[in-house]
Amino acid sequence: MSEEPYVSKIDRRTALTWVGVVGAAVAVGAGVVVYGPKMGGEPSTRGYGTDPKLTKPEPAPWSRIMSHDQLQATAIMADFILPATAGAPSASGLGVPDFIDEWISAPYPDQLKHRPIILDGLNGLFWEAQRRHGLSFLDASPAQRSEVLTDLQTAAATAPQGFFKVFRGLTIGAYYTTAAGFKDIGYIGNVPRTADPGPSDEVKARLEREFAKLGL
Amino acid sequence: MAAKPYDVIIVGSGAGGGMSAYHLTRSGLKVLLIEAGRHYDPATETPMFNTNDQAPLRGVGTPDKPFGFYDATVDGGWQVPNEPYTVAPGSEDFIWWRPRMLGGRTNHWGRIALRFGPLDFKPRSRDGLGYDWPITYDDLAPWYDKTEKLIGVSGAAPARGLMNTPDSPDGCLMACAPPRAFEIFYERAFKAMDVPVIPMHGAVVTGQMEGRNTCLFATPCGRGCAIGANFQSTTVLLPPARATGNLTIRTDALVYEVELDRNGKAKGVNFVDRKTGKHGSATAKAVVLAAGSGETARILLNSKSPRFPDGLANTHGMVGRYLMDSVGVNVTSQFPSLEAMPPTNDDGQGTEHTYIPWWGYEKQKELGFPRGYHIEIGGGRGMPSMSLAGLLPKDDASVGDELRAKLRDRFGSVISFNGRGEMIPNDDCYCELDPTARDKWGIPVLRFHWKWGGSETKQAAHMVSTFLEVTDKLGGKPLSKIERDGRKAISKGGEMIHEVGTARMGASDKDSVVNQFGQSWAVPNLFVTDGAVLVSSPDKNPTLSILALAWRSSDHLATLAKQGAL
Numbered sequence: 001m002s003e004e005p006y007v008s009k010i011d012r013r014t015a016l017t018w019v020g021v022v023g024a025a026v027a028v029g030a031g032v033v034v035y036g037p038k039m040g041g042e043p044s045t046r047g048y049g050t051d052p053k054l055t056k057p058e059p060a061p062w063s064r065i066m067s068h069d070q071l072q073a074t075a076i077m078a079d080f081i082l083p084a085t086a087g088a089p090s091a092s093g094l095g096v097p098d099f100i101d102e103w104i105s106a107p108y109p110d111q112l113k114h115r116p117i118i119l120d121g122l123n124g125l126f127w128e129a130q131r132r133h134g135l136s137f138l139d140a141s142p143a144q145r146s147e148v149l150t151d152l153q154t155a156a157a158t159a160p161q162g163f164f165k166v167f168r169g170l171t172i173g174a175y176y177t178t179a180a181g182f183k184d185i186g187y188i189g190n191v192p193r194t195a196d197p198g199p200s201d202e203v204k205a206r207l208e209r210e211f212a213k214l215g216l
Numbered sequence: 217m218a219a220k221p222y223d224v225i226i227v228g229s230g231a232g233g234g235m236s237a238y239h240l241t242r243s244g245l246k247v248l249l250i251e252a253g254r255h256y257d258p259a260t261e262t263p264m265f266n267t268n269d270q271a272p273l274r275g276v277g278t279p280d281k282p283f284g285f286y287d288a289t290v291d292g293g294w295q296v297p298n299e300p301y302t303v304a305p306g307s308e309d310f311i312w313w314r315p316r317m318l319g320g321r322t323n324h325w326g327r328i329a330l331r332f333g334p335l336d337f338k339p340r341s342r343d344g345l346g347y348d349w350p351i352t353y354d355d356l357a358p359w360y361d362k363t364e365k366l367i368g369v370s371g372a373a374p375a376r377g378l379m380n381t382p383d384s385p386d387g388c389l390m391a392c393a394p395p396r397a398f399e400i401f402y403e404r405a406f407k408a409m410d411v412p413v414i415p416m417h418g419a420v421v422t423g424q425m426e427g428r429n430t431c432l433f434a435t436p437c438g439r440g441c442a443i444g445a446n447f448q449s450t451t452v453l454l455p456p457a458r459a460t461g462n463l464t465i466r467t468d469a470l471v472y473e474v475e476l477d478r479n480g481k482a483k484g485v486n487f488v489d490r491k492t493g494k495h496g497s498a499t500a501k502a503v504v505l506a507a508g509s510g511e512t513a514r515i516l517l518n519s520k521s522p523r524f525p526d527g528l529a530n531t532h533g534m535v536g537r538y539l540m541d542s543v544g545v546n547v548t549s550q551f552p553s554l555e556a557m558p559p560t561n562d563d564g565q566g567t568e569h570t571y572i573p574w575w576g577y578e579k580q581k582e583l584g585f586p587r588g589y590h591i592e593i594g595g596g597r598g599m600p601s602m603s604l605a606g607l608l609p610k611d612d613a614s615v616g617d618e619l620r621a622k623l624r625d626r627f628g629s630v631i632s633f634n635g636r637g638e639m640i641p642n643d644d645c646y647c648e649l650d651p652t653a654r655d656k657w658g659i660p661v662l663r664f665h666w667k668w669g670g671s672e673t674k675q676a677a678h679m680v681s682t683f684l685e686v687t688d689k690l691g692g693k694p695l696s697k698i699e700r701d702g703r704k705a706i707s708k709g710g711e712m713i714h715e716v717g718t719a720r721m722g723a724s725d726k727d728s729v730v731n732q733f734g735q736s737w738a739v740p741n742l743f744v745t746d747g748a749v750l751v752s753s754p755d756k757n758p759t760l761s762i763l764a765l766a767w768r769s770s771d772h773l774a775t776l777a778k779q780g781a782l
Contacts, residue, residue, distance in 0.1 A: 048278075052272075055263050057263075059272070111273070173603065176604050177274045179267070198395065198396065199396060207397060207401060210553035213691075216689065
């Protein structure tokens with residue numbers, strides 16, 4: 001976990017359209033969002049429509065609803081799940097927190113279902129840090145944050161549909177759909193080829209060994 | 217448009233309409249092709265090689281784009297804005313997939329191109345269930361040959377002579393790409409069960425084909441193909457039709473009515489412009505309906521006249537009846553034997569490289585259900601998506617290096633088994649006009665009635681047990697909760713997007729809407745060339761048969777035109 005605050009990876013043009021909205025949204029209940037006073041225009045809750053441009057997609061048109069603190073906590077938790085390694089960047093290094101904000105802000109049913117799970121869960125991190133350490137989650141030390149997150153992770157094994165699992169699923173999906181994620185997981189496709197040679201001898205030999213084990 | 221003398225109006229530009237336009241224009245007839253959706257150009261609009269991180273929500277499906285952001289479908293999916301449909305109270309679920317674009321569903325379809333077999337045309341003669349077609353496999357076989365050679369189909373293999381699973385003659389098919397690791401893997405288990413695994417017939421150009429580009433063995437076919445290496449009406453049928461100079465295309469025009477002249481012959485169609493709301497009409501010597509089984513039935517039912525008060529060609533109440541879909545069941549399993557495989561490019565040719573044709577024709581009695589299914593099997597090290605975490609065990613909550621290692625090991629170790637089965641037509645599955653609901657332009661919409669029969673739900677249960685048996689033989693475990701009750705495991709009506717049979721062909725006007733050439737009994741210059749004419753819905757995906765039938769019917773139409781008999 002980095003001590004540096006998370007810097008949003010969205011481009012400036014997009015960011016400008018969110019000014020005045022960040023911090024003004026409060027999630028209440030099951031996916032209902034009440035918008036407070038705002039400086040900018042009406043926050044957009046429209047989807048991308050039934051005929052979006054596919055070859056060069058526009059950024060998602062809806063406004064982001066995470067507060068600054070929620071986005072920072074998202075970055076800390078995403079990096080707890082996928083920290084940087086010698087060969088791979090951290091989740092926040094790939095902009096995963098912005099993506100999770102985009103996801104829970106979207107006006108579609110699956111994402112609206114996740115919205116209260118994620119926002120309530122993030123708020124829970126703040127309450128827990130306050131209760132244990134008398135500090136904001138963001139002001140707690142890396143060790144204190146890690147303690148809160150590790151306890152959450154331990155509990156997740158028995159509560160599979162809860163905040164931690166949903167958040168981790170989004171982090172994994174967001175991370176491994178990038179070029180760095182492809183490299184980390186060993187996806188080597190999406191390149192034009194003149195022919196498909198099929199699996200290598202090494203792969204075929206490995207399959208034969210597996211067949212022997214399976215009695216096939 | 218009314219000023220120009222057209223020989224034929226074709227409604228719809230997908231498989232049936234595109235093939236009709238291809239053959240009729242090349243036969244020298246002047247054709248007006250009317251499409252409800254917008255113009256669409258695969259060469260410039262296909263997101264080839266785009267990655268999910270370039271798309272909103274990493275490309276996942278939403279109500280706006282149900283099969284994912286990059287799916288080729290324009291302005292549609294399970295709902296089309298301003299164009300509702302209803303499901304009757306008390307009916308089982310039915311869902312209806314429609315695009316609004318030139319080329320229709322051929323732009324995104326699965327490209328699985330299987331021939332129906334001899335038994336599929338004579339099901340009633342075989343076991344007393346369903347209905348016989350007015351044609352045999354041999355009547356359609358030459359048109360399958362021509363269609364395969366025209367659209368480009370892979371799957372060449374030495375003739376096997378498997379029952380009701382036709383081998384294409386030499387020269388019709390190209391070779392499939394070689395089986396991938398997961399395909400070699402599952403083949404071994406099916407072989408142990410005495411079940412054949414054979415090359416998939418896919419509408420993908422996998423070899424050298426004159427006038428066509430070869431597959432790049434990358435980027436999903438469902439996005440469409442910018443280089444035209446798979447079959448889409450927009451890349452394969454409409455360009456040569458245009459090149460004849462005989463084709464006029466009118467897009468954004470939703471046809472709602474066929475109009476008759478004083479002699480009871482079709483004189484043209486009425487449509488509404490979906491963008492301006494203006495109504496228009498066009499006339500020709502013949503009308504071909506190929507709007508898709510549902511929409512074709514809707515046009516007929518909305519074409520009311522003193523002679524046809526219940527809808528055109530509906531004197532015997534046959535329009536909308538015998539609506540069918542395919543039975544669909546999925547089981548997805550994870551296999552330790554496929555973990556930690558050396559990285560391999562498994563993108564493949566778009567379709568599966570191998571599949572399992574139905575193997576139980578001679579065992580139906582002991583199996584306890586009358587009709588079969590084939591199995592389409594997905595897997596491999598495909599491009600990661602938002603569902604990647606789904607390959608982890610349910611109770612896993614790992615993070616960091618442990619999580620990275622688990623994902624690396626399990627990537628490519630998941631196989632998805634999909635059964636696609638025959639449905640026997642029944643009296644409870646049909647569409648009609650909703651008594652009150654209207655679309656944006658005031659046109660009555662379809663109301664669907666659906667009920668799976670016991671033949672289908674028992675077959676669905678068998679699919680589940682087959683997939684579990686294979687999973688077990690291969691040392692795997694299902695990833696999701698297993699539903700063994702066929703009534704619950706079975707797909708929704710319409711969900712397989714193989715809805716066919718609302719204006720079926722037959723031997724007499726008493727029990728069918730059209731004859732063996734798609735020519736309506738009631739109005740001799742009115743033809744149907746889409747899936748509406750199908751009499752049965754075999755397990756084989758319908759598109760190749762729709763294409764072959766449309767070609768055969770169009771050839772008959774062209775012959776009549778030459779004889780001045782329209």
